[in-house]
């Protein structure tokens with residue numbers, strides 16, 4: 001890729017540009033984020049008729065790479081299939097596209113956002129014939145996860161899960177989740193942990209796992225929760241280190257009696273919930289299992305970045321960025 005600024009090293013300066021100065025990909029074109037426009041008739045706007053992904057990009061050992069990128073595009077395919085929107089691109093095409101989005105921006109840590117909607121059509125509920133999916137990709141700086149949150153943990157409140165029964169689809173229809181996130185904020189907490197019929201489902205924008213007597217338990221992958229890429233990574237990493245991982249329904253009483261509770265997502269990685277509805281969890285500090293898991297998670301990111309670098313060799317350079325967005 002061209003490097004007009006000629007600043008392979010300097011391009012990693014995190015403050016080089018603000019998020020508003022980013023370029024984004026919209027329907028085949030790279031445009032300034034603040035200039036990109038979609039039709040008011042886009043079904044994403046009118047009905048929330050779309051699917052999305054959020055992929056974390058970090059720089060580990062000088063390799064800037066998205067974490068578990070292939071898994072994100074496998075989930076995108078699954079979500080698109082479930083709502084019967086044609087996937088406009090192959091996985092390889094998607095990977096090239098996000099590689100380019102990353103390359104176009106100087107930030108060492110980024111959150112890449114990918115959205116596909118059913119497209120533009122006269123407002124009417126049935127799937128419109130011949131609509132072309134709207135494809136949007138943008139990236140923004142991903143601030144470091146506060147050390148205090150990693151070391152001290154975060155608080156959460158519980159709420160009944162009042163969302164629909166297709167929470168396994170990563171749909172842009174997120175009003176239920178938005179209300180739950182606001183509920184957390186209104187109650188001075190970092191996350192809302194939801195319960196359906198007395199059992200743990202997930203957080204407003206995170207998966208939730210519990211630890212009891214050295215065993216990690218996660219709710220099973222049903223229509224009630226998003227199959228999180230991060231929690232799936234945690235399960236694999238834990239098993240590689242010989243820790244037992246159990247996928248089963250978790251009753252509210254078990255949640256409240258857990259030694260440790262964790263939340264996880266691409267943007268927050270993994271954090272310990274140390275207070276639930278104002279009551280301390282376990283010792284009231286991130287527990288020993290969290291600390292081990294967090295360290296293993298960082299190692300796994302380094303391995304994943306190496307794999308990305310190896311796969312990308314011959315494609316776009318992953319260590320070189322341009323200032324084209326400025």
Ligand SMILES: Cc1ncc(COP(=O)(O)O)c(C=O)c1O
Nearest residue numbers: 205206207226228229230265266
């Ligand atoms: C409702 C919900 N559950 C779980 C997650 C975690 O998913 P992932 O680890 O793939 O980011 C998210 C992420 O946005 C979410 O919105």
